Amino acid sequence: MKKVLLAGGCGFIGSHLADRLCRRNDIDRLVIVDNLWTGRLENLAAISDARVEFVRSDVETFTSDTKFDEIYHLASPASPPWYMTQPLRTISANVVGALNLLNLLKPGGVIGYTSTSEVYGDPVITPQPETYRGSVDCTGPRSSYDESKRCVEAMLFEAHRVHGTRVKVVRLFNVYGPRTRPDDGRAVSNFITQALQGKPITIYGDGSQTRSWGHIDDIVEALERYFWRDGTDFPGPLNVGNDREISVIEVAEFIQSHFPKSPIVFLPPVAQDPTNRRPDLTLCNQILPGWVCAIPYEEGVMLSTEWFRKEVLVPA
Numbered sequence: 001m002k003k004v005l006l007a008g009g010c011g012f013i014g015s016h017l018a019d020r021l022c023r024r025n026d027i028d029r030l031v032i033v034d035n036l037w038t039g040r041l042e043n044l045a046a047i048s049d050a051r052v053e054f055v056r057s058d059v060e061t062f063t064s065d066t067k068f069d070e071i072y073h074l075a076s077p078a079s080p081p082w083y084m085t086q087p088l089r090t091i092s093a094n095v096v097g098a099l100n101l102l103n104l105l106k107p108g109g110v111i112g113y114t115s116t117s118e119v120y121g122d123p124v125i126t127p128q129p130e131t132y133r134g135s136v137d138c139t140g141p142r143s144s145y146d147e148s149k150r151c152v153e154a155m156l157f158e159a160h161r162v163h164g165t166r167v168k169v170v171r172l173f174n175v176y177g178p179r180t181r182p183d184d185g186r187a188v189s190n191f192i193t194q195a196l197q198g199k200p201i202t203i204y205g206d207g208s209q210t211r212s213w214g215h216i217d218d219i220v221e222a223l224e225r226y227f228w229r230d231g232t233d234f235p236g237p238l239n240v241g242n243d244r245e246i247s248v249i250e251v252a253e254f255i256q257s258h259f260p261k262s263p264i265v266f267l268p269p270v271a272q273d274p275t276n277r278r279p280d281l282t283l284c285n286q287i288l289p290g291w292v293c294a295i296p297y298e299e300g301v302m303l304s305t306e307w308f309r310k311e312v313l314v315p316a
């Protein structure tokens, strides 16, 4: 039986991964570590499982007498307004957190890490394959996130190359859906929250910038298959996301079409906001054959709206 450690398990993506881990019957202990900075304990409310133990701790300082067969490191803020206001803490959670977690891995164990499409920065080729080395500014306003993710990738691949550590590095493109904090600050959750509250939908810049948004249910299915279900030992990096690229203004207009009371307003652009982002899924199709983002964007947004409706106070 396996002992599994999930860091960041109260977060948006982490808590969905926790649900999937609880479905396994080859685990006898699942330790979920989270400092509840961006994660929320209510994200685990649906879990009632004697094998699960929650520990409120920073990922950097978590200690345990147990060594783990599998460790998943999802302990990082992912939204620009959150990581930009606490950049050093963000770097620490990723980098120092990964170093700490490596020490808790059993010999022969595997560590999975959710890296990001932000490693591609403001890409000059599209779609972005894993071989693209990115266009990132290591002193720019997004560097705490981009560069710490890149640094952890470097750490894990060196551990793999030099020490034979089993690693699985996935680069997630934009993810949306239930359990995103209403105050998370990213485009889809902001637009839905604003629309539900009858407030203006805020576009930063002219809205021509693009992203490729994947619904959480599709993304966590890929994570489950890659991290444990398909039995692959591929170390990554592996792009996972939706390869349908949509502009920010299209997203805003789609949501506004269902909430006509909310006007669209244009605010100043965010410094160094990437102009485009779209995964090349060639490798993903080989490693996870048959996996696709099955939930169309329009359906996913409407499903998410129903979840946010319960979270957000709608004025009478």
Ligand code: UDP
Pocket (backbone or CB within 6 Å): 078, 079, 080, 174, 185, 186, 187, 188, 190, 191, 202, 203, 204, 205, 209, 211, 248, 270, 273, 274
């Ligand atoms: N964005 C926007 N209005 C918002 C929130 C975000 O126009 O209220 C833009 C943001 O500037 C970026 C895109 O939407 O161009 C995606 O932003 P998000 O924060 O969702 O993800 P990331 O920038 O990390 O890809």
